[in-house]
Amino acid sequence: MDAVLSRHSTRFYTSRPVSKELLDTLLKAAMAAPSAEDERPWHFVVISDRRTREKIATILLYAHVVTNAPAAILVCGDESMQKLPGFWPLDCAAATENILIEAEQLGMGAEWLGLYPIPGRIQAVRNLLKIPEHVTPFALVAVGYPAEKKAPGNRYDESRIHRETWPVAEEGSRQPRNGKNYDTD
Amino acid sequence: MDAVLSRHSTRFYTSRPVSKELLDTLLKAAMAAPSAEDERPWHFVVISDRRTREKIATILLYAHVVTNAPAAILVCGDESMQKLPGFWPLDCAAATENILIEAEQLGMGAEWLGLYPIPGRIQAVRNLLKIPEHVTPFALVAVGYPAEKKAPGNRYDESRIHRETWPVAEEGSRQPRNGKNYDTD
Numbered sequence: 001m002d003a004v005l006s007r008h009s010t011r012f013y014t015s016r017p018v019s020k021e022l023l024d025t026l027l028k029a030a031m032a033a034p035s036a037e038d039e040r041p042w043h044f045v046v047i048s049d050r051r052t053r054e055k056i057a058t059i060l061l062y063a064h065v066v067t068n069a070p071a072a073i074l075v076c077g078d079e080s081m082q083k084l085p086g087f088w089p090l091d092c093a094a095a096t097e098n099i100l101i102e103a104e105q106l107g108m109g110a111e112w113l114g115l116y117p118i119p120g121r122i123q124a125v126r127n128l129l130k131i132p133e134h135v136t137p138f139a140l141v142a143v144g145y146p147a148e149k150k151a152p153g154n155r156y157d158e159s160r161i162h163r164e165t166w167p168v169a170e171e172g173s174r175q176p177r178n179g180k181n182y183d184t185d
Numbered sequence: 186m187d188a189v190l191s192r193h194s195t196r197f198y199t200s201r202p203v204s205k206e207l208l209d210t211l212l213k214a215a216m217a218a219p220s221a222e223d224e225r226p227w228h229f230v231v232i233s234d235r236r237t238r239e240k241i242a243t244i245l246l247y248a249h250v251v252t253n254a255p256a257a258i259l260v261c262g263d264e265s266m267q268k269l270p271g272f273w274p275l276d277c278a279a280a281t282e283n284i285l286i287e288a289e290q291l292g293m294g295a296e297w298l299g300l301y302p303i304p305g306r307i308q309a310v311r312n313l314l315k316i317p318e319h320v321t322p323f324a325l326v327a328v329g330y331p332a333e334k335k336a337p338g339n340r341y342d343e344s345r346i347h348r349e350t351w352p353v354a355e356e357g358s359r360q361p362r363n364g365k366n367y368d369t370d
Binding site for chain 1: 187188189190192194209212213214216217218219221225227228229230231232233234237269271272274275278279281282283285286287290297299301302303314315316317320337340341342345346347348349350351353
């Protein structure tokens, strides 16, 4: 099995809990991510308590999946640990992606629920979980055992691949999709 | 083998080229990444040509590894494809991380060379590869076969894991590492 290629978002979970050992493996995977200048500017809050998960769903309606999944991992970025300015969100994204792939590898499912850079979502989670000011809630990851079978979608799109350089004459490739012409801004 | 846990940056490569088929598998892995609202705001430029790789090393001294690796993949973000503002760099980071893990899975090695959000690096690559204004060079990934054997480092750090909520009384956890007190800003 190739977990990178077979991974997909899981939205429905069984009630089977995830063991502390497996949760720790997911966190080990997260911290195995590369980071700019090896800064590792991350923290993780593991949330199993049902009341907390229900509160999250109340303050973030799009995140109701965390009431259904038996656990959630809050990935946070710590700006004070950053060596290269602006890289912490990328480091946290790599760590989050590692959790998703590792969950697939371990026969579980996961879903990435974005928080950063949306101020309202960040503040809501900060208030609920008492996250200090120098730490930014980055993403919530729902984890558990899938209650659905989904074939991985094929998102391969050859039109996004260019060889050696940007194709000067390729139709549509030099104009943004939304019709704005940034060249004349 | 668990490619997420065994992955590490490869800095020395053999001269063995990477087949087009394997490069395409790396790109398939990249595009299997999740993205905000499924926006998939990415492009990939596959660079095998030695002269181009040498030019990259001339304009970006820290990226000299691309003259040693037989190929490099430039991951780009397309802001015009973005549905949720501010998420494209996170989507590109997930795609980049997938390339690194897939390379490990396929017995190859890779290294993430950061471009975004450093303006000078972005502009240098934009100029060299004629990347249009609405597309942002995000990262270069060197890929090839490792000429070195490295054990994966253990980056697991239990002090970064918190249970259920942020620990109010935990020593050092409420103050940023660099001594700045953001609470009083």
